[in-house]
Amino acid sequence: MRIASIVLILWLIAGAFAAGQRNYYTGPVENCNQVATIAVTILAGPLNYLGMNPKIACQTPQPSK
Secondary structure (H helix, E strand, C coil): CCCHHHHHHHHHHHHHHHHCCCCCCCCCCCCCCHHHHHHHHHHHHHHEEEEEECCCCCCCCCCCC
16 A cells, blocks of 8 residues: 555655646646646656646536626
8 A cells, every 4th residue: 555655645746746747837837737737747647757747628618607
């Protein structure tokens, strides 16, 4: 169990580092696409360095008039 925890933490750190290298943290978050892309990049972890470039497109509902 201890090894799995360490591997999981290292996996997420690698993903956070990859998101930083792609400059996802530099500007303000303007929409759900950016939040989702950052989250998926972090979850992908080291797969980012094997060519994976996850991007998510989402739409938030517009308020009714």
